[in-house]
Amino acid sequence: MASQDLTYQDVAEHNTKKDLYVVIHDKIFDCSKFVDEHPGGEEVLLDVAGQDATEAFEDVGHSDEARETLEQLKVGTLKRNPGDPKPKTPAPGAVSPQANNESAGLGVGLYAVVLIGGLVAYAAYQYLQQQQAVQGA
Numbered sequence: 001m002a003s004q005d006l007t008y009q010d011v012a013e014h015n016t017k018k019d020l021y022v023v024i025h026d027k028i029f030d031c032s033k034f035v036d037e038h039p040g041g042e043e044v045l046l047d048v049a050g051q052d053a054t055e056a057f058e059d060v061g062h063s064d065e066a067r068e069t070l071e072q073l074k075v076g077t078l079k080r081n082p083g084d085p086k087p088k089t090p091a092p093g094a095v096s097p098q099a100n101n102e103s104a105g106l107g108v109g110l111y112a113v114v115l116i117g118g119l120v121a122y123a124a125y126q127y128l129q130q131q132q133a134v135q136g137a
């Protein structure tokens with residue numbers, strides 16, 4: 001089927017089991033034939049029929065194989081109008097680099113704490129040595 005640009009309103013009309021479109025990451029997929037084969041059951045697909053299913057799809061953590069199946073069901077691209085519901089989930093990969101930075105930040109922080117603790121202990125040791133030398137004299 002030729003790829004077409006549809007509005008959110010167009011997609012919303014395809015909301016029955018026999019005529020079932022969903023939007024995932026601003027692409028439109030015709031799941032009418034796939035609904036009976038979906039390993040996750042037909043109920044979850046009927047729940048998001050004619051709607052943006054990005055969040056539902058990503059929450060499950062579908063495999064690469066599932067994503068390939070998805071590509072075969074593509075019928076078009078969403079033409080977003082002002083006021084349309086926005087996808088709730090960021091594109092995959094958008095979160096992980098930030099998460100990596102955070103853990104790197106924690107690593108540096110711990111390193112600094114250990115280093116400063118060592119310096120303080122060394123200074124205290126030197127001070128005590130000096131005090132003992134003064135008392136001994």
Ligand code: HEM
Binds near residue numbers: 022040048070
């Ligand atoms: C519309 C395109 C979709 C395709 C092509 C698709 C495809 C698949 C495939 C191939 C699996 C098997 C496991 C895997 O390979 O990840 C699966 C499992 C599953 N799917 Fe989907 N899915 C779609 C949409 C959805 C949506 C919108 C939901 C909503 C919650 C959903 C919920 C699930 C669940 C819960 C499972 C797990 C089933 C189990 O492990 O027992 N799927 N899907």
